[in-house]
Amino acid sequence: MIQLTATPISALVDEPVHIQVTGLTPLQMVTLQASLEDEIGRLYYSRAYYRANEAGEVDLEHAASLGGDYTGVHPMGLFWSLKPEKLLSRLMKRDVTRPFQVQLKVYDLDSLLNNKAASAPKASLTLERWYVAPDVTRIQVREGRLRGALFLPPGEGRFPGVIDLFGGTGGLLEFRASLLASRGFISLALAYFHYDDLPSKLEETDLEYFEEAADFLLRHPKVLGPGVGVVSVCKGAEIGLSMAIHLKQVTATVLINGPNFILGVPHVYRGQIYQPMPHSIQLLSFTRLGLVEFGGIYEETRIVNNQYISPIEKAQGHFLFIVGEEDKNINSKVYAKEATEQLKRNGKNNWTVLSYPGAGHLIEPPYSPLCCASGTPGVCSAVHWGGEVIPHAAAQEHAWNEIQKFLRKHLIQDVTSQL
Structure with a gap:
């Protein structure tokens, strides 16, 4: 069973997140996608392509992206490579008392590239990214x-x-x-x-x-x-x-x-x-x-x-x-x-x-x-x-x-x- 984990799941925006995918077949190619919607409804998204290791795992602290919005080993690349769906948009937090909700999803690369109707995510989760600590x-x-x-x-x-x-x-x-x-x-x-x-x-x-x-x-x-x-x-x-x-x-x-x-x-x-x-x-x-x-x-x-x-x-x-x-x-x-x-x-x-x-x-x-x-x-x-x-x-x-x-x-x- 394919599992996507991100640690911590809720954190301040200046804290790194450790992202892993397990349960893949050895050397399987997958797409990792991140997206968020800002407070005025604008969408931002990023994606990167990874190959699982022999154990069927992708660990973003060690694995290199082979393409997409960045290449190389960048554990937080899915976050800083987010780009706006609407050009000339700037992602800015307006209400710091509420977090950004970042959706992370894993797709099988082949089905995504071929636009198959069955290309539902193999795993997904939602992260909270806060601009203020709870006790401030x-x-x-x-x-x-x-x-x-x-x-x-x-x-x-x-x-x-x-x-x-x-x-x-x-x-x-x-x-x-x-x-x-x-x-x-x-x-x-x-x-x-x-x-x-x-x-x-x-x-x-x-x-x-x-x-x-x-x-x-x-x-x-x-x-x-x-x-x-x-x-x-x-x-x-x-x-x-x-x-x-x-x-x-x-x-x-x-x-x-x-x-x-x-x-x-x-x-x-x-x-x-x-x-x-x-x-x-x-x-x-x-x-x-x-x-x-x-x-x-x-x-x-x-x-x-x-x-x-x-x-x-x-x-x-x-x-x-x-x-x-x-x-x-x-x-x-x-x-x-x-x-x-x-x-x-x-x-x-x-x-x-x-x-x-x-x-x-x-x-x-x-x-x-x-x-x-x-x-x-x-x-x-x-x-x-x-x-x-x-x-x-x-x-x-x-x-x-x-x-x-x-x-x-x-x-x-x-x-x-x-x-």
Whole structure:
């Protein structure tokens, strides 16, 4: 009898799953298929072809996929190779209190390829993939101007505090903050436009709003202090950089594929206005499929307008730059290099750069599928984010561990070493 097992059957999304098929005939060819439906009914699916060993078993920790959506030994390949049935869709968890249900199925390869009516799965099961641990507390935040969601790990101890910022889509995205809380951080998923009663679009970036968020975290009795961390991507990383420069409360900043200057609208802090870098919309580029690439629109003006480069050397905290070298949206490899050279010229040694060949713009938690292109409401209907499936998956897994190590080092160890 053919059996499909996956261990654990229910787990956080950043945890690997051990998948095995037993009861096959020796050297039998099978197809393993994964699928899930997101909260708005969009389907994502993947498949890979495997040959059983002499014992009639396929163990994804050792067996190589011979074809399908990936080849080679990749125990979590069925997860990170999920692709949308509807083009330009991005898999995003909207309600972290409920898991994604991932369907795993085993098919006889011959009957599937021949489209036989009898090609029902030989075995199947459903996995739960959670973005929040069961003992993490979620609190809706509506305090003063602040809008967001606060996630508290269990236990009485004090925990490092982190502000989590996403980019130009706006709204409130909680999946990274909830996962960070599941790993021992008090995390504030912070909305800053296009959510609740916040402005529908940004006319300016008020850094005092983000300062209020840092103070809100530091007032919480469970937050370790004296500083907080920031985890940020894209437009959020632009803001994260300004926070690190201007706010003494910010002592550890993760910048995922961000610029070293201000994008689009001015930043305002305590009466001072900081202007965005001019850009040339004529330098917008398009792929053969009509996908928009924003990566080049600042290149001409940035070279002759270096007065717009953010004064990163004024920051007192530490930086972790995470770079996808195949990012088609922001030239983040160049910007991270410029930022670190600027720090070096000013006698600073407060940064780490992780640069990943083959990784695209949207570097997410481990085992998330690569989103190479998607629509961005209010910005563009088809943005090319870039990335290659296998190296992007490896980058996500490595970066997630490094983000946690960086935050613990500079929010816990640096504090305790000073006591």
